[in-house]
Amino acid sequence: MPAAKRYSKKREAILEVIRGTCVHPTADWVYQQLKPNYPDLSLGTVYRNLAAFRQEGIITSVGVVKGQERFDAVTQPHSHFVCTECGGVEDLCQLEQPSELIHMAGEMYGLRVDRYQLTLEGVCKDCLKKDKKSLA
Amino acid sequence: MPAAKRYSKKREAILEVIRGTCVHPTADWVYQQLKPNYPDLSLGTVYRNLAAFRQEGIITSVGVVKGQERFDAVTQPHSHFVCTECGGVEDLCQLEQPSELIHMAGEMYGLRVDRYQLTLEGVCKDCLKKDKKSLA
DNA sequence: TTCGTTGCAAACATTTTGCAGTTTC
DNA sequence: GAAACTGCAAAATGTTTGCAACGAA
Numbered sequence: 001m002p003a004a005k006r007y008s009k010k011r012e013a014i015l016e017v018i019r020g021t022c023v024h025p026t027a028d029w030v031y032q033q034l035k036p037n038y039p040d041l042s043l044g045t046v047y048r049n050l051a052a053f054r055q056e057g058i059i060t061s062v063g064v065v066k067g068q069e070r071f072d073a074v075t076q077p078h079s080h081f082v083c084t085e086c087g088g089v090e091d092l093c094q095l096e097q098p099s100e101l102i103h104m105a106g107e108m109y110g111l112r113v114d115r116y117q118l119t120l121e122g123v124c125k126d127c128l129k130k131d132k133k134s135l136a
Numbered sequence: 137m138p139a140a141k142r143y144s145k146k147r148e149a150i151l152e153v154i155r156g157t158c159v160h161p162t163a164d165w166v167y168q169q170l171k172p173n174y175p176d177l178s179l180g181t182v183y184r185n186l187a188a189f190r191q192e193g194i195i196t197s198v199g200v201v202k203g204q205e206r207f208d209a210v211t212q213p214h215s216h217f218v219c220t221e222c223g224g225v226e227d228l229c230q231l232e233q234p235s236e237l238i239h240m241a242g243e244m245y246g247l248r249v250d251r252y253q254l255t256l257e258g259v260c261k262d263c264l265k266k267d268k269k270s271l272a
Numbered sequence: 273t274t275c276g277t278t279g280c281a282a283a284c285a286t287t288t289t290g291c292a293g294t295t296t297c
Numbered sequence: 298g299a300a301a302c303t304g305c306a307a308a309a310t311g312t313t314t315g316c317a318a319c320g321a322a
Contacts, residue, residue: 006295007295007297008295026286027286027287044287044288047286047287048289051288067286
C-alpha cells in the first residue's frame with residue numbers, strides 16, 4: 001500500500017461516477033460507464049480504486065447482490081431495499097435508524113461497532129408490476 | 137428442479153450440521169465437518185442442498201462475508217454482528233427488531249418486503265483482546 | 273424401472289495480483 | 298528520478314453445472 005497519494009484522472013472519474021448515481025453500482029457498472037470516455041480504462045483499475053476508496057472510508061459497500069458487490073458513495077448509515085428479482089438496490093432514507101439500539105448492543109456484547117446496516121429484501125415496485133402483467 | 141423429493145442420508149446430515157452450529161457456516165465449513173464421516177461427500181452436493189434448503193425456506197443466508205456466503209438455520213428475523221477481522225458472525229438475539237418500521241416502509245415505497253436483516257459490523261470481543269495484546 | 277441424488281471435474285463469474293510501462297510529483 | 302498508478306493478462310477464489318453412476322421409491 002502506497003504511503004503518499006498522487007493525482008489520477010481516472011480515479012477522479014471513478015469517484016465521480018459512483019457519486020453521481022443512486023443505483024449502488026457494481027465495479028463493472030462503473031467500468032462500463034467510463035469506458036466510452038476512457039477507452040484504455042482497465043477493470044482492474046476500477047477494482048483497485050474502489051478498494052482504496054473503501055479503505056479511506058470515502059465509499060462503503062452495501063453488500064453482495066447476485067454475486068456482485070454493490071457500492072455506495074453515501075457512507076452515513078441508511079437502510080436499503082434489495083429486489084431479489086431484478087437485483088436493484090434502493091435507498092430507504094425515510095426509514096429511521098435504530099441507532100440507540102446499536103449503541104446498546106456494542107456495550108451489551110463487548111463489541112466495537114463500526115458500521116451498521118438495515119437491509120430489506122423483497123420485490124420492488126417495477127417487478128411487482130411486471131409479475132402482475134405476465135400473469136394475465 | 138425435481139417435483140418429488142427422495143430421502144438422502146447426506147442431505148439430512150448437511151441439515152443437521154447447519155442446525156447444530158451457531159457459527160453461520162460457509163458451504164465449505166459444512167463440507168469439512170462432514171468429510172470425516174462421509175469420505176465420498178462432494179462439495180457440489182453441499183452447495184446443491186444448501187441452495188435447495190434456502191429455496192424451501194428451511195435456511196437463510198446471512199450474506200457474503202470475505203467472499204463466502206454464510207448460512208443460518210434460524211430463519212426468523214434477528215440481528216447479526218460481523219467481525220471484519222476474523223470474519224466471525226454472531227447472533228444478536230437480544231437486539232429487538234424494528235418490525236413496525238419495516239412494515240411501514242413496504243407501504244410507503246410500494247414494495248413487497250419478504251425479509252429484513254439488521255447487520256452490525258466491527259471488531260468482536262476476541263479480536264479486540266488480540267489487538268490489544270499485539271500492541272504491547 | 274423410474275427419476276431424484278451424487279461424485280467428479282470442467283466450466284463460470286467475479287475479483288485479485290504480478291509485472292512492465294506510464295504518469296505524477 | 299522516485300514512487301504511485303495503470304493496462305494487460307494470468308491467477309485465484311467461490312460457486313455452478315453436465316454427465317454418468319448410484320440409490321430410493
